[in-house]
Amino acid sequence: MIRILHCADLHLEASFAGQNLPPALARQRRADLRQALARIIGLAREHRVDALTIAGDLYEAELATIETGTFLAQQFATLDPIPVLIAPGEHDRLDADSLYNVVEWPGNVHIFQPGPLVPTGVVPGVALWGAAWPTELPTGQPGGLISAREGTHLLLLHAAVAAQDGQASIRADGLALQQCGFTAALLGHEHRGRVWQEGRVQCVYPGSAEPLTWAEAGGEHLAALVSVDGGGCQVEKIPIGRWRYLELRVDLSGCVSTEEAAAVIAGELRRLPDPVDECTVGRVVLTGVRRFEPDLPLLRARISTHAYLQYEVEPTESNDSALVAREPSVRGLVVRRFQEKLAAPQSATERRTTQAALDLALRALEGRKVGPDADR
Numbered sequence: 001m002i003r004i005l006h007c008a009d010l011h012l013e014a015s016f017a018g019q020n021l022p023p024a025l026a027r028q029r030r031a032d033l034r035q036a037l038a039r040i041i042g043l044a045r046e047h048r049v050d051a052l053t054i055a056g057d058l059y060e061a062e063l064a065t066i067e068t069g070t071f072l073a074q075q076f077a078t079l080d081p082i083p084v085l086i087a088p089g090e091h092d093r094l095d096a097d098s099l100y101n102v103v104e105w106p107g108n109v110h111i112f113q114p115g116p117l118v119p120t121g122v123v124p125g126v127a128l129w130g131a132a133w134p135t136e137l138p139t140g141q142p143g144g145l146i147s148a149r150e151g152t153h154l155l156l157l158h159a160a161v162a163a164q165d166g167q168a169s170i171r172a173d174g175l176a177l178q179q180c181g182f183t184a185a186l187l188g189h190e191h192r193g194r195v196w197q198e199g200r201v202q203c204v205y206p207g208s209a210e211p212l213t214w215a216e217a218g219g220e221h222l223a224a225l226v227s228v229d230g231g232g233c234q235v236e237k238i239p240i241g242r243w244r245y246l247e248l249r250v251d252l253s254g255c256v257s258t259e260e261a262a263a264v265i266a267g268e269l270r271r272l273p274d275p276v277d278e279c280t281v282g283r284v285v286l287t288g289v290r291r292f293e294p295d296l297p298l299l300r301a302r303i304s305t306h307a308y309l310q311y312e313v314e315p316t317e318s319n320d321s322a323l324v325a326r327e328p329s330v331r332g333l334v335v336r337r338f339q340e341k342l343a344a345p346q347s348a349t350e351r352r353t354t355q356a357a358l359d360l361a362l363r364a365l366e367g368r369k370v371g372p373d374a375d376r
């Protein structure tokens with residue numbers, strides 16, 4: 001049996017631009033991408049794998065420096081003699097001045113070149129086929145590529161997989177994974193990890209090592225421990241990412257002050273199943289019809305958390321009840337009745353319930369759907 005640890009899409013030196021992160025946090029996140037690689041290297045050693053495979057987007061070429069390359073070379077050298085096989089991707093494209101050509105790599109590193117898929121026997125007993133992105137994939141009947149050969153064949157590639165005629169295919173005109181004769185396709189490109197079976201082919205997208213954007217919030221971020229045994233293949237998913245993106249919608253209907261809102265939000269944060277820690281980037285969306293204008297600096301000061309939270313106020317329709325109460329209409333009458341009720345002595349909970357009832361009544365009078373599952 002041979003074992004391979006497979007990863008992809010580390011995106012070292014990613015800028016995290018466009019996410020409104022403070023520069024210090026973006027720096028921390030870049031440092032943690034390196035930590036993720038270090039964890040992967042540690043896992044490869046711990047599991048005594050026969051090879052570490054990386055399916056592209058190891059770093060971001062526009063932002064990486066020679067120092068990035070030196071860091072990578074040092075990390076990979078610590079695995080020697082375990083081979084490290086890299087199929088470069090789109091963001092770490094292999095061209096003349098890419099780090100792959102400029103840095104002096106240790107002897108255990110094998111970098112696939114652009115062009116057609118080629119096999120390497122670097123892993124004993126297994127032919128691992130790969131190429132750098134963009135790959136010249138075989139035309140015609142892809143099964144012909146390896147059908148005449150004995151043994152176990154694995155594919156290592158940075159590529160998008162699309163469904164075509166009910167089969168997963170690597171590009172518009174071919175390389176249907178099922179027909180290739182590969183035991184496993186160790187892929188990179190999709191940042192939300194997934195492991196699935198395509199006919200007899202075990203397919204793996206490990207995902208980015210850490211979620212890099214909000215769009216990757218819900219996905220898996222893995223290293224895949226791939227065991228190949230007599231033509232069969234098993235994949236163990238090992239979570240790698242430590243960071244997460246969290247979106248929390250908090251209904252502030254009935255709150256009368258920023259202080260009260262802060263208490264409600266803090267309560268919601270405490271009730272979340274996973275800890276909201278220093279590796280959480282959160283977006284708190286304040287919803288509901290409010291009686292006050294939230295003071296965001298005060299809100300930030302009142303909520304004690306290690307997470308980086310951004311607050312967004314969801315716009316609501318104007319709901320100035322003092323104004324509405326003067327209307328000579330059913331709406332005005334409803335608001336006046338509720339205001340009498342709200343003026344009477346009552347607990348904070350009762351007041352919130354009354355306020356929520358008023359908000360619902362106003363929504364209903366506007367002809368909007370109300371109820372437990374109404375779109376709020």
Ligand SMILES: [Mn+2]
Nearest residue numbers: 009057091189
């Ligand atoms: Mn990528």
